[in-house]
Amino acid sequence: MSDQKFKVTIDNITVEVAPGTTIVQAARLIGGDVVPPTMCYYSKLEGSGGKCRTCLVEVSKGSEKDPRPMPKLVASCRTTVMDGMEVKSITSDKVLDARKGVTEFLLLNHPLDCPVCDQAGECDLQNLSYEHGAASTRYDFKRRTFEKEDIGPYIQLHMTRCILCYRCVYTANQLTDKREHGVLDRGDHSAISTCIGKALDNEFIGNVIDVCPVGALTDKTFRFKNRVWFTKPVDAHRDCPTCSGRVRLWMRGDEVFRVTARKDEYGEVESLENGKTAWICNTCRFEKKETKDWVIEGPTKVNRHSVISQGHYVNAVNGQPKLINDVIGKDPKLLLDIHKISDVNRPEIDLSQIEGPAHSDDFLPNQSTGTMKQIGKLGE
């Protein structure tokens, strides 16, 4: 029985999987476009899935023994495969239409604040709506809003952006001894919160930021510091007594702006060699914001089509290229040192070391090199 393999065909591609595998896991073995998008399912979290309905697929043939198609679209994250099952994902118009509908439902109450949101650029909902959503909304009513909440010293909760995927609740249940936050109220009022504003206090609670598919739970130490596509992801590790210490640093120059766990192509935290998930502890995530704390392994391989890879130059030469000196026989004359004039990236304002988001008092006017008009007058 244990050696038995089930043959399942997804979008005319056949794959053999062990019994008990869900359709989405089988699709991930194939990879590529046939993988249904998932918002709530997270393979590293037990019991997740079945809530968002983005992974709906059509089962056109139930199994070898019972070839009748399933009457309705099924959630692929919760449906296990049967031998001889035939599944239609992107080849079914019904599925694509359903995904569009689900996306519209998820976006009903989701604010259009991507320009402000720190998750923009690595947001699952943004990707989903880009691929499957309609260009405009048909919703005329007032959107559900909540006050933003600080849960713990490091985590910012924007309940308005939450899609109630429950991933963070499962993370807290499975990674920490005692869960302190959960879903309060019901239906349209339901909200992720801590009971009576209690702060989350656990060494592994920072992982809720990584599992959040939207910008509802964000890193307060990175809040508004930079956009993810301007930071450069670098794989690094350190000898951490509590966790594996294998992380991804999001750097700009030599500054470490953000530390996250390493994520795979489905946005899930990677597995270690021993099969465990490489969750990282709060010390690694929030307190080690200097290059000297880490052993840098090298730049992360980012998909060429991802916004994260924009403006990152492969094989860029550090320091001054020697070629020009050889050709002209002397050092090139520097006509403008941008750092003397530019107000951005001032050495005295170290954004990555500021605890929370920067405020107006972090940028004092006397640190400015003056406006263009003032400089222009000086130059005259």
Added chain:
Amino acid sequence: MTFGEKIYIPAIMKGLSITLGHIFKKKATVSYPEQKRPFSPVFRGLHVLNRDEEGRERCTACGLCALACPAEAITMEAAERKPGEENLYREEKYAAKYEINMLRCIFCGFCEEACPKDAIYLSETVMPANYTRKYFIYKKEDLLIPHPKKQESAQ
């Protein structure tokens, strides 16, 4: 060469008649500082940063203009709006520093197209020239349009 070509007179007369004819034609130039040519509606000139009706800065430092910029001329640093600054900035996040390096800018207008907040526009002003390179680093204060209410009270 024939005799008629050899004496050159007909050719010279023909050339002079063309030159004289141009005196009576419409001039191709304008006397610039007094007279200005109308801009094309799609002209892309110097950038401005917009404010809303209440004079709050529209820019939320989302970085899309800098991302779209093929010349990498735009840089910025964001900050969070504090309570009491709601009359200054439209969104909870704003650009504390915003800079365009006009030496790099190629006036392609991609920043204007990318902006989700209608904050950056390319105006119908030609980039002024200067003797120093320093002059071409435009800060946020240089780019922002005048405050609509403060301007009214000043008048």
